[in-house]
Amino acid sequence: MQNQLDWVDFVLRSLNFIILLSLLVLVLYALIKLISHIRKRKSLRGLHLARMVCKTCGHIGQPDISMRGNLALEILLWLCGIVPGVVYTLWREQNLFEVCSMCRGKSIIPMDSP
Numbered sequence: 001m002q003n004q005l006d007w008v009d010f011v012l013r014s015l016n017f018i019i020l021l022s023l024l025v026l027v028l029y030a031l032i033k034l035i036s037h038i039r040k041r042k043s044l045r046g047l048h049l050a051r052m053v054c055k056t057c058g059h060i061g062q063p064d065i066s067m068r069g070n071l072a073l074e075i076l077l078w079l080c081g082i083v084p085g086v087v088y089t090l091w092r093e094q095n096l097f098e099v100c101s102m103c104r105g106k107s108i109i110p111m112d113s114p
């Protein structure tokens, strides 16, 4: 009987630990995303005043900001541990580039360029 109680106690403690850890990861992830969101909006203000022409589909307008890497890998790395997830997320945030808002093509040029 005593052994069984110990086991239940152990499971409950482990569950508590896992929940606490996931919450911590979630908070950390939200914080990084929030900071990047603010940074992105700042860069939007400077870059996106100019209208861009897409060389792929000919769309004229404000470009979107895109990130290198992919979300699936990012989530996978976060599940593997906090450190690789943080590193990969920060790397993605550093590698922002502009894409066409219509076709997501990368070959866009400013409208006033020859």
Ligand SMILES: [Zn+2]
Pocket: 054, 055, 056, 057, 058, 059, 100, 101, 102, 103, 104, 105
């Ligand atoms: Zn396009």
